[in-house]
Amino acid sequence: MTAITGSAQKIADEFVRAWLGGNIDEALSFVSEGIVCEAPNGRFEGLERYRQFLEPFTSTLISSSVIGVLGDDTHAATVYTTETPFAKDFRGIDYLTIENGKITHILSIFDLSPLIQAGGNPEH
Numbered sequence: 711m712t713a714i715t716g717s718a719q720k721i722a723d724e725f726v727r728a729w730l731g732g733n734i735d736e737a738l739s740f741v742s743e744g745i746v747c748e749a750p751n752g753r754f755e756g757l758e759r760y761r762q763f764l765e766p767f768t769s770t771l772i773s774s775s776v777i778g779v780l781g782d783d784t785h786a787a788t789v790y791t792t793e794t795p796f797a798k799d800f801r802g803i804d805y806l807t808i809e810n811g812k813i814t815h816i817l818s819i820f821d822l823s824p825l826i827q828a829g830g831n832p833e834h
Contacts, residue, residue, distance in 0.1 A: 726790060
């Protein structure tokens with residue numbers, strides 16, 4: 711279990727566990743309306759556009775686990791692994807910026823090759 715030491719780390723921990731658990735609405739409650747997410751498959755601006763990015767992937771999850779969450783009061787990093795129909799051990803890292811209790815920026819890092827090899831759409 712990850713020891714929580716900062717407010718951004720706590721928000722990041724709750725956020726990643728919510729979306730990995732399939733609870734998109736709870737996850738998005740931690741995200742600002744003006745969220746900016748930079749990912750290998752594009753830049754997603756605004757809460758609704760971020761939902762359109764996150765929800766299709768979350769709906770494919772067979773299982774998932776949080777490897778770790780590190781952070782302080784303004785930034786946090788989440789490391790996780792998922793199993794999907796296109797990849798058994800699909801890992802990702804999100805670097806989050808938190809301002810006024812909400813996630814304002816996400817730098818999402820993951821390998822698109824399993825999705826591309828499975829014939830999926832990397833635009834989501």
